[in-house]
Amino acid sequence: MIDNNNFDQEIIEKKSTAMITFTADWCRPSTLQKPIIEALAKTYAGKVLIEIIDVDAQTELSDRFAARTLPTTVLFAQGEIVEALAGFQSEEFLTSYLELIMAEVAKAAAKA
Template sequence: EWCGPCKMIGPVVEELAGDYEGKAVIGKVDVDSNPEVSAKFGVRSIPTLLVFKNGEVVDKQVGAVPKGVLAGKLDAQLA
């Protein structure tokens, strides 16, 4: 709610969810409402985007970046 960069990247995450429907599950977590999730994965700055494969974190992006950067990270794991 209060994080400017999170608000900027939110629509990009939603676009990616549509783009990768059927290929990847993409979602958002409010760290203020779910502090156990941020603690479990060591999230210290937001936005932090985690890429999971087979239940394990395989990539991480801290901060708002262009859609192409995030798509590249997803594509690398789907290849």
């Protein structure tokens, strides 16, 4: 589980491909987004690190990424931010974005 203490190590230092979604239990769009993120986590297990972060439990981390509109989804490729998306995102959109990021990471790895 990603938290304030291990975020840099797990995402930045390991140059991870990741999708981190900031949510809150009291936020209706967040409650709608969570099952989508959980399904994507199963689909991309071992390929993309996908985590849900509760903004009330991880205030330092949510402040770091300015997660003011919930849910906020931050996408990383090789440990660097690619995009921050505010608000609810469809499963189709997030799947397309993840596939694009994975293709770009594979392309960069092939050149290295």
